[in-house]
Amino acid sequence: MRDKVLRSSFLRFLLVGVGNTLLSMAVEFGLYNLGGVDPVLASAVGYLLGAVMSFFLNRWFTFHSEEELGRSAVKFALNVVVLWAVTHPLLQPWLAARLQAVFVEKWANNVSLVICMGLYTVLNYFGQRFFAFRKSGKQGQKEERTEEKKEEK
Numbered sequence: 001m002r003d004k005v006l007r008s009s010f011l012r013f014l015l016v017g018v019g020n021t022l023l024s025m026a027v028e029f030g031l032y033n034l035g036g037v038d039p040v041l042a043s044a045v046g047y048l049l050g051a052v053m054s055f056f057l058n059r060w061f062t063f064h065s066e067e068e069l070g071r072s073a074v075k076f077a078l079n080v081v082v083l084w085a086v087t088h089p090l091l092q093p094w095l096a097a098r099l100q101a102v103f104v105e106k107w108a109n110n111v112s113l114v115i116c117m118g119l120y121t122v123l124n125y126f127g128q129r130f131f132a133f134r135k136s137g138k139q140g141q142k143e144e145r146t147e148e149k150k151e152e153k
Contacts, residue, residue, distance in 0.1 A: 009062055009063060009129060010125060012061055012062040013058060013062045013125050013128070013129075015061075016053075016054060016057040016058050016061060016062055017054070017121055019053065019057070020050035020051070020053045020054040020057075021050065021117065021121070023046070023049055023050050023053060024043075024046035024047055024049065024050035024117070025046065025117070026046075027042070027045055027046035027049055027050075028042045028043050028045070028046035028047075028113060029042075029110070029113075031045060031046070032109070032110075032113075033106075039092065039096070039109045039112075039113060040088055040089050040092065040093070043084075043088045043092070043113060043116075044084070044088070047080070047084050047088075051076075051077075051080045054080075055073065055076050058076075058128055058133065059072060059076075059133060062128075062133075063128065063129065063133035065133040065135075067133065067135075067136075072132060072133060075131055075132040075133075076128065076132040076133075078132075079124065079127035079128060079131055079132045080124070080127075082127075083120050083123050083124055083127060084120065087116040087117075087119050087120045087123075088116055088120075091112075091116055091119070092109075092112050092113060092116045093112075095112040095115060095116065096108045096109045096111075096112040099111055099112055
């Protein structure tokens with residue numbers, strides 16, 4: 001059973017994600033709540049550190065990428081930057097402003113950060129699987145179908 005669970009790329013992604021989320025959250029909430037840093041800047045620093053950890057673990061453990069390190073790093077970085085920009089500088093302030101009808105400002109910012117983290121995580125899996133670490137060519141398509149069949153079992 002344990003081997004079956006670890007064969008699923010989504011579950012491996014989630015395991016890596018728990019580690020990088022804990023790191024990102026500790027940095028984000030520490031900077032915001034203890035350091036008085038703007039929530040968007042705090043999330044940028046947290047995501048940067050979590051992204052470095054995520055790149056290496058997902059490249060090796062989750063997606064078993066054999067693509068050139070530099071090429072996969074550029075695609076990974078592009079994926080992370082675009083998703084972070086959409087979920088944090090754009091969505092987080094808008095969401096926090098709406099949540100202030102229910103929460104005080106500090107709690108509205110904290111809740112909006114958590115919501116944005118969840119959305120980012122789901123979108124990030126698909127970005128990494130089908131863009132950053134996508135296997136190319138016919139061999140890659142064959143390997144992806146084989147992996148999907150393994151995940152179904």
